[in-house]
Amino acid sequence: MKNNMKKQDTEKGVSLITLADKASPVSEQYRTIRTNIQYSMIDHDLHTLVITSSGPGEGKSTTSANLAVVFADSGKKVLLVDADLRKPTVAKTFNLSNVNGLSSILGKRQVNIQEIIQRSGVDNLHILPSGPKPPNPSELLGSARMSRLIEELKHSYDLIIFDMPPVVTVTDAQILSSKADGTIVVAREDVSNREALRKAKSLLNYVDANILGVVYNGARNMTEQGYYYG
Numbered sequence: 001m002k003n004n005m006k007k008q009d010t011e012k013g014v015s016l017i018t019l020a021d022k023a024s025p026v027s028e029q030y031r032t033i034r035t036n037i038q039y040s041m042i043d044h045d046l047h048t049l050v051i052t053s054s055g056p057g058e059g060k061s062t063t064s065a066n067l068a069v070v071f072a073d074s075g076k077k078v079l080l081v082d083a084d085l086r087k088p089t090v091a092k093t094f095n096l097s098n099v100n101g102l103s104s105i106l107g108k109r110q111v112n113i114q115e116i117i118q119r120s121g122v123d124n125l126h127i128l129p130s131g132p133k134p135p136n137p138s139e140l141l142g143s144a145r146m147s148r149l150i151e152e153l154k155h156s157y158d159l160i161i162f163d164m165p166p167v168v169t170v171t172d173a174q175i176l177s178s179k180a181d182g183t184i185v186v187a188r189e190d191v192s193n194r195e196a197l198r199k200a201k202s203l204l205n206y207v208d209a210n211i212l213g214v215v216y217n218g219a220r221n222m223t224e225q226g227y228y229y230g
């Protein structure tokens with residue numbers, strides 16, 4: 001499995017265990033993570049959530065997609081945004097078209113956002129795919145237009161989850177974390193290293209990100225997920 005992790009097929013989606021097997025221990029773990037996040041939501045106005053990790057392949061997309069499903073299951077109106085404009089997976093995960101998406105909204109003058117956002121097939125869950133790969137992801141995510149888009153989307157959704165690239169390699173997640181209400185760092189045994197995690201934390205602190213905690217994405221089998229406040 002570790003070999004799979006190194007050379008990832010970017011055209012592949014991630015597995016939606018929370019849809020495939022709602023009663024499984026892993027799905028239960030995602031619901032526990034949801035509960036923990038909900039506690040943070042009581043104290044803070046938490047409508048936008050960035051999911052990132054220190055390095056590649058640690059389970060950001062898996063975590064974002066499954067959290068989006070369990071939050072939607074709880075009755076919240078959820079939008080999952082593929083803000084990993086470099087290695088998008090969300091459209092594939094939900095079997096949707098990626099012809100238009102976030103990059104189209106940010107890059108074009110006249111777009112109808114509601115035509116670009118798609119139904120996921122899960123009640124209460126809508127998807128904004130990445131759209132075509134842009135040459136300048138960080139600029140797009142840091143633009144005033146992106147900030148306006150987030151404000152606009154907040155009117156229609158209770159929770160917006162952003163699936164992002166790793167924070168140590170590119171600046172995208174840092175940029176969006178500074179605009180989002182909360183950030184979750186995914187770590188994975190055998191993939192994440194302590195030094196990179198420390199670096200991730202300092203990069204996020206630098207932009208005053210509100211780090212809610214670390215999701216520990218179990219390595220050997222999918223029964224080891226856990227959630228820690230960090």
Ligand SMILES: Nc1ncnc2c1ncn2[C@@H]1O[C@H](COP(=O)(O)OP(=O)(O)OP(=O)(O)O)[C@@H](O)[C@H]1O
Nearest residue numbers: 014015056057058059060061062087217218221222
């Ligand atoms: N706990 C796990 N057990 C087994 N496989 C997993 C686990 N978590 C993730 N995977 C698999 O590992 C691969 C990478 O996961 P994922 O795409 O969620 O990571 P990512 O952090 O989004 O990666 P990237 O940095 O490329 O965006 C996927 O093929 C996914 O299905």
Ligand SMILES: [Mg+2]
Nearest residue numbers: 060061084089
């Ligand atoms: Mg990913």
